Amino acid sequence: MKIVILDGHTENPGDLSWADFETLGELSVYDRTRPEQTAERIGDAEIVITNKTVIDERILTACPSIRYIGVLATGYNVVDTAAAAKRGIPVCNIPTYGTDAVAQYVFALLLECCHHVGHHAGTVRQGRWCSSLDFCYWDYPLMELKGKTMGFIGFGRIGQRAAEIARAFGMRTVAYNRSQSERGAQLAEYLPLEELLTVSDVISLHCPLFPETKGMINRKSLALCRDGVILINTARGPLVQEEDLAEALESGKVGFYAADVASVEPIPADSPLLTAKNCLITPHIAWAPRESRERLMKIAVENLRAFLNGKPQNQVN
Template structure:
């Protein structure tokens, strides 16, 4: 089967060989694919792999040979899964590869909000510590995690692993999950409805997929329900935030802080509102990108293809007709 990878550069910029997938079928690899080149590059593909290259209903209609779509990520909003299902094309994702990488990055962002280590390191290099004349100094409030309440919106693999780390820091945890989930064995954990989570949380971290229901789940109304010194962490998908509403809350002091690894359009635009808001920290969609996580993702993607070829597809995200 002809296998095409539309945008492989982020998964393997040179340190993560395609061997697990190439050993199944030799692949045609493109590091990046522009929208106008998708159909030409995909027209003969039977197996098509994408990370962020969009596969719309209109595009899929022009790919008659296509039998399988593999998303090289956990989120699969780049694919019209309903259109694929109507053609009997399974769409798979790669869950679980970043069970350590993303939760660890969440806490890196939380610590940047609470301790601002990078800022103080820079100020030391600029001579501010020496000028201060004291054995210590700080220019931002220094806060601890113990006893704070962490609100986790979405409680799949990533949310569950965030809770595991939060428990180690002695945090209280509230989790919102639209569908029932097993109860973790933490005394300081409870499931809550969204309103309660918003009202009680000191830190809110997003780990839900991007759907019609979750788009702009953080908006003017939900922001008004939060504590004024609360901080928001988003390592999931940019459009979970109404970015204009969040920027307004940061500027007016109605939101204590924001740390994001994702924005609605990537790479970030020069005029994005978060580039000029206070108490805002932005990383360039790298939470997932440890070598350990990318190696695991590669193997899961290969295992998904093998399972499909064996007639027992796994990690299928669409309901096949």
């Protein structure tokens, strides 16, 4: 059984081990794979593990030996799942590994918006405090979270975990989701989307990327928001119409945008968000604490072992 991992570097830059995969077959690991290399590197392998390397109809046709595709992530839009299903190839993802890490990161971003810790620490190193006439100074308005309303668009595992943290800060929590659960209702008040937009001081995106959610944060929806709203995005970049958001940041309609994702990744040098004011973007690292990646690795191996035992798990097609 030949196993090929096409782009293993982000999951394991050297601090983890692929040893458990090696117990299941003849393993080849590549740090990165360019599109023109994909078919050649898969070759006659039966098991293909990918993170962001695209597996489409062309690759499936060129590599007829494929029996299983594992995705080292929750999102699986890099795989043509319908084409795989036609060939009887299960596609399995990792749905639960990063819940706590991503929820924690939501508040890393939000607290930076509230206090601008990085900026102010930088001014101290530059000598401004040493020469200050006063015992303190601040360059941005500082915000206390208690009593503010935090709205969650998408309220699955990560959204609910983040709501627990928000409540610990003394925030009111509201949520919009296509379906409503009993546990969700214990953590937030479910509202229609338009109402959530109008009442929230902070909005955090947690919904998947579907045709109906693409660009859902746009000029029209932003117009419904409170002036100065803080928008957090740790979900998917294309949920946001970035040109409209940049305009809203410049006008002050959006007080701050903090995101760990972009519509195109890596973010293009000409993205309007790179020059927009009050915009904080990090390079898609919310998922990446070692503890989280260890869970991901374990589940990926369990997914493959389950397939080899004839009982695929976490199958998305």
